[in-house]
Amino acid sequence: MPKYGMVIDLNKCTSCQACVTACKVENNVQIVSEDDAQNGRAMFWMKMLTMEFDGDYPNIKPKTLPRNCMQCDEPSCIKVCPVRATYKRDDGIVAQIYPQCIGCRYCMANCPYTVKVFNWDREEQPKEIEKLYNPDVSVRPKGVVEKCTFCVHRLQIASEKAKAEHRELAPGDYVPACVEVCPVGAISFGDLDDRKSEVSKASRDYRAFGLLEELGTVPKVRYLNAIE
Amino acid sequence: MSYQDLHDEDEALFRPIYETSRSFYVVVIVLTAVFLFGVGCYIHQLFYGLGATGMNEPVSWAFYIVDFVFFIGISHAGTLISAILRLSKAEWRRPITRMAEVITGIVLAIGGLHPVIDLGRPDRILHLFERGRLQSPLLWDLTSVTAYFTASTIYLYVPMIPDIALLRDRGGKLQNLYRILAWGYKGTPKQKHALERAINILMVMVIPIAVSVHTIIAWIFGMTLQPGWHSTIFGPYFVVGAIYSGIAALVIVMIVFRKIFHFEDYLKEIHFKYLGTLLLVVSLLWTYFTFAEYLTTFYGHEPAEMRVFLYKFAGGYAPFFWLMVFCNFLLPVIILSNKKTKTIPGILVASIGVVLGMWLERLIIIIPTLANPRLPYPTGIYIPSVTEIGIFAAGMSAFILGFMGFSKLFPLISIWETKEGRQHSVHEVSVRLREYLPGQREESGVEASVKAEL
Amino acid sequence: MKDRTVYIIQLITLSFNWILAVSVTWWFIHLVTVADELNDTQTASLSISIVAITVFWILAGVLSYVFFSLHKHDEEAE
Numbered sequence: 001m002p003k004y005g006m007v008i009d010l011n012k013c014t015s016c017q018a019c020v021t022a023c024k025v026e027n028n029v030q031i032v033s034e035d036d037a038q039n040g041r042a043m044f045w046m047k048m049l050t051m052e053f054d055g056d057y058p059n060i061k062p063k064t065l066p067r068n069c070m071q072c073d074e075p076s077c078i079k080v081c082p083v084r085a086t087y088k089r090d091d092g093i094v095a096q097i098y099p100q101c102i103g104c105r106y107c108m109a110n111c112p113y114t115v116k117v118f119n120w121d122r123e124e125q126p127k128e129i130e131k132l133y134n135p136d137v138s139v140r141p142k143g144v145v146e147k148c149t150f151c152v153h154r155l156q157i158a159s160e161k162a163k164a165e166h167r168e169l170a171p172g173d174y175v176p177a178c179v180e181v182c183p184v185g186a187i188s189f190g191d192l193d194d195r196k197s198e199v200s201k202a203s204r205d206y207r208a209f210g211l212l213e214e215l216g217t218v219p220k221v222r223y224l225n226a227i228e
Numbered sequence: 229m230s231y232q233d234l235h236d237e238d239e240a241l242f243r244p245i246y247e248t249s250r251s252f253y254v255v256v257i258v259l260t261a262v263f264l265f266g267v268g269c270y271i272h273q274l275f276y277g278l279g280a281t282g283m284n285e286p287v288s289w290a291f292y293i294v295d296f297v298f299f300i301g302i303s304h305a306g307t308l309i310s311a312i313l314r315l316s317k318a319e320w321r322r323p324i325t326r327m328a329e330v331i332t333g334i335v336l337a338i339g340g341l342h343p344v345i346d347l348g349r350p351d352r353i354l355h356l357f358e359r360g361r362l363q364s365p366l367l368w369d370l371t372s373v374t375a376y377f378t379a380s381t382i383y384l385y386v387p388m389i390p391d392i393a394l395l396r397d398r399g400g401k402l403q404n405l406y407r408i409l410a411w412g413y414k415g416t417p418k419q420k421h422a423l424e425r426a427i428n429i430l431m432v433m434v435i436p437i438a439v440s441v442h443t444i445i446a447w448i449f450g451m452t453l454q455p456g457w458h459s460t461i462f463g464p465y466f467v468v469g470a471i472y473s474g475i476a477a478l479v480i481v482m483i484v485f486r487k488i489f490h491f492e493d494y495l496k497e498i499h500f501k502y503l504g505t506l507l508l509v510v511s512l513l514w515t516y517f518t519f520a521e522y523l524t525t526f527y528g529h530e531p532a533e534m535r536v537f538l539y540k541f542a543g544g545y546a547p548f549f550w551l552m553v554f555c556n557f558l559l560p561v562i563i564l565s566n567k568k569t570k571t572i573p574g575i576l577v578a579s580i581g582v583v584l585g586m587w588l589e590r591l592i593i594i595i596p597t598l599a600n601p602r603l604p605y606p607t608g609i610y611i612p613s614v615t616e617i618g619i620f621a622a623g624m625s626a627f628i629l630g631f632m633g634f635s636k637l638f639p640l641i642s643i644w645e646t647k648e649g650r651q652h653s654v655h656e657v658s659v660r661l662r663e664y665l666p667g668q669r670e671e672s673g674v675e676a677s678v679k680a681e682l
Numbered sequence: 683m684k685d686r687t688v689y690i691i692q693l694i695t696l697s698f699n700w701i702l703a704v705s706v707t708w709w710f711i712h713l714v715t716v717a718d719e720l721n722d723t724q725t726a727s728l729s730i731s732i733v734a735i736t737v738f739w740i741l742a743g744v745l746s747y748v749f750f751s752l753h754k755h756d757e758e759a760e
Contacts, residue, residue: 008243040284040608051604067603076453081365083355084720097325102355103278103348106366110452114601118348121279142277143348212602215453265733362727367713371706371734378702382745389752404683408691411752420753429744437737612746 002169003092004150004222006179008066011227012186013140015064019178019187020046023068026151026177028137033123043117043150045069046178050119063226066187068178069094069115069148070211070219075108077116085145092192092220093150101144108145112212113219116147151176171197192220238646241639244489246400247392248636256632259625266622269615270345280323282613287598292346292614295623297445299339300373300472301466302583305474306332307436309382319657320502323494326642328478329384331663334478334616334630338623340373344618350674360563365448376441383430389413389423403636403673433637449593456525456536456597465517469471472510472556473586476579479503481631483576485640494641497572504575508564509581516559535600544607545596548588553584689753695750703742707735 023029023046030043045067054061056228072075075094078086085101087092108116122142133139140146160176171190179189190199207225210218231270258398272467273280287656306328313321343366344350360367393413396406413419449457479500486495529610540549559581563569616649710731715726 020480036279039282040286041279041283049603049605078366080366080451082361082366083352084359084361084722085355100352100355100359102345102351102352104343104366105288106364106448108285109454111599112453114286114603114605117285119277120284121277125510141349142279145348217453252757283754357709357712359716360709362710362713362717362730363723368730373731373736374706375737375741378699382741384697386745386748389748407683407688408695411692411749413752419752422755426744426748433737433744458739500688502722529691658708 001090002191005071005199005203006068006099006150006176006187006189007188007199007205007208007222007224009186009188009202010063010065011207011224012184013064013066013188013226014184015048015066016183017048017132018181018183019066019068020044020048022046022177022181023148025132026134026137027149028139029117029134030119030123030140031120031125031129032120035225036120036123041120043119043146045117045146056182064222065096065223066178067113067115067211068221069150070188070217071148071220073218073220074216076110076112076217080106080110082106083147091151091155093152094220095149096146098138098140098144098146103143103145105145112215112217116145118145119143119172162203170184186213201222233680237476238643240490240493241641241643241646243397244400244635245395245637245639249396252632256629259629259632261266262625263622263629266618266625268621269618269622273345273615273619280613280615281616282611282616284610286601286610287595287608287610289346289594289598290610291620292342293613294587294590294594295337295620296342296346297466297594297606298344299335299440299585300445300592300622301330301470301473301586302477303335303474304382304442304467304470305335305384305478306330307376307434308471309475309478311383311434311438313437314427314431317660319649319653320499322477322645323491323641324482324499324503325387325645326351326384327481327640329380329387330631330640331478331481332380333377333384334634335378336373336628338626340377343369344622352539365444365451368444369448372437372441372444376437379430379434379437383427383434386430387645388425388638390415391639391642393637394643405545405637439467442467449597454578454597455530455532456593457604459521461517461521465521468510468514468517469586469589472507472514473583475503475507475510476586477578477581479507480577480583481580483572485631489635489640491641494646498571500575501570504564504570504578507560507575507578509600511557511560511564511582518556531601532600536596538594539596539600539607542582543596544599550583552588552592553585554640555581556589559585575586692749696746699742699745703738704733706738710735 012220021202024031024044027045029045032041032043036042046066049067051065054063055142071092071094073088074094075088077087078088078094082104083100083102084098086094086107087097096119103118105116105118108114108118119140134153136157154176159169162173164170171194175189188199188202190197192200192203194200196204202224203222205224206228208222209225210222213219269280280290281290283313303433310325310328314325344353356367356370362368387408389411390413393410393415394404396403396410413423443463444464446462450459450462452458482495482503483500486492522537525537539545560578563574563578595610598608601608714727714731716725717724
């Protein structure tokens with residue numbers, strides 16, 4: 001069984017936010033009204049985090065970091081879920097079961113990365129957006145928690161396709177939308193257990209680190225430090 | 229002595245059941261209106277989703293959870309205090325225990341509903357039964373609150389049986405109800421013995437259950453990895469806070485009903501003085517816990533913890549924090565340690581301060597941690613919406629309404645315990661007192677000497 | 683109301699407590715079996731349920747003790 005992981009090279013990342021947009025479209029993430037967005041209810045599975053500001057205005061050099069779900073190997077969200085609405089798959093992906101979620105938001109309170117987003121209400125989406133809905137991903141109702149799933153629907157499609165073609169799943173068959181769209185190829189994705197894979201090599205690079213690793217969550221999304 | 233002879237002596241305690249003033253109805257109507265408004269708010273939220281609240285990201289738990297912890301805290305007034313006072317044979321408990329237990333029952337029902345109000349999908353509540361995970365602290369909480377509710381209702385009911393029998397024997401309204409609830413109690417010695425035995429078992433059982441309830445509520449927060457929550461002290465800290473707010477709420481209720489129903493002869497200044505002393509002790513204990521909690525955080529100086537710490541001490545929640553310190557420490561300690569201010573009005577002021585302060589304490593524990601996540605997100609904001617305030621008001625008025633309803637059905641001060649106190653305690657206490665004294669060895673000798681004196 | 687009716691109503695109200703105790707027990711057993719099926723923290727589930735079930739049974743037991751002893755000694759007195 002593979003163990004899917006991701007490595008994001010901050011040296012290559014230009015903070016263009018293509019991954020943020022691609023993720024939002026791919027996963028039918030709700031677009032909220034301007035008021036709600038102002039009140040901190042904007043919904044992103046992939047988010048560009050500003051880690052620190054270097055220099056003084058106007059010569060600011062912000063250090064940013066694209067942050068999706070860390071797909072922890074020891075996820076604190078699963079521990080506290082009262083109804084098994086979130087669970088870890090055998091391939092290490094932390095998945096959500098939207099019809100099971102009761103909306104207690106305990107997982108949100110316990111995620112050290114503040115990754116989970118909640119459907120505070122369900123607003124009517126613009127017509128153009130509704131036409132663009134990805135049919136492979138369910139549209140979440142109001143009152144449930146959601147988060148990045150490593151585009152797990154793509155894995156399902158890829159493995160079914162491989163099965164139909166009577167072959168094993170090849171490394172490049174399944175990649176999440178953010179990986180696919182990144183114009184500079186900053187995000188590598190694949191099987192962490194396969195020591196020859198690009199992602200596995202990158203995760204063992206001297207520049208590699210995990211966000212808040214010290215908490216023991218064992219994140220499967222790792223970063224490569226930017227070189228000054 | 230049979231029950232029929234005992235009636236008129238404590239007539240004042242029966243009166244609220246049979247006589248209702250007009251202002252009572254006015255209050256009921258006003259409170260019902262407030263309550264219905266809250267219900268309307270909830271229906272709105274049901275249709276609109278939790279977007280009707282002021283919650284957002286990262287402040288994903290707010291008013292409802294604050295009220296939940298607050299109400300459950302108040303519920304510790306009752307059963308725990310009454311059990312401890314009974315267990316320690318404090319004679320002055322007699323007119324207090326019933327009211328304390330009623331507070332527990334009502335507030336627990338209201339508080340227990342708050343997590344359900346807080347759910348995004350209350351229609352899926354059955355998933356808890358179908359596919360619940362006992363590993364989640366929310367399930368521990370569900371279990372312990374249910375156990376506590378069951379235990380405290382039984383603990384309220386069993387000591388009330390003799391009083392219900394008194395009401396039954398009086399005749400008058402709701403005969404059949406009292407007949408059913410009295411369980412055929414006639415006051416025979418064997419019945420009394422059975423009842424006492426049950427009360428003894430219950431009061432010993434209720435204490436650990438009560439402690440567990442608030443410890444587990446603290447663990448909902450303590451079990452997470454979040455700065456400001458992940459603390460070993462949280463269990464006992466919450467229990468102390470719960471007892472603290474509980475005593476204060478009890479004092480307020482006692483003073484109010486003393487005034488309305490003219491219980492001055494039963495709830496005397498001495499009762500309030502003793503409760504005031506208890507409040508003072510718990511106040512100092514609470515202060516000690518708070519100090520210990522924040523000093524270790526400050527000394528450790530972990531960056532994530534310090535963000536939360538500074539947000540409370542000097543940031544957005546500083547006004548609330550310092551108001552809490554004033555209400556929970558300065559105000560009660562100043563009032564209650566000074567003989568001149570330790571009067572009934574003074575104790576009332578201190579108690580109101582403490583209840584307010586303890587609500588703020590829950591707010592300060594819950595929101596700053598959520599508003600300051602570990603990663604560098606912008607600091608969260610939270611402003612409660614009308615819906616949330618409406619539901620809180622509904623909870624408060626449901627509490628008062630419940631209390632008023634209870635006062636029309638059952639005596640608010642235990643009548644048989646008052647009578648028992650009058651008949652037996654003087655003797656019993658003097659025997660006990662002699663036993664404490666040096667030079668007295670055998671119980672029988674003490675008994676004889678007391679009898680000779682009487 | 684007849685004494686018999688009163689007694690039956692009393693028994694029904696008392697039985698609520700037993701229904702609660704039994705359903706809590708049943709619920710916990712169900713949760714433990716689900717935990718076992720899904721291989722998800724069986725030991726924790728088991729230990730929590732043992733403690734909780736005991737509490738509910740003792741509470742129901744105490745209440746029944748009060749009920750039956752009150753009624754028993756009630757008859758003796760007459």
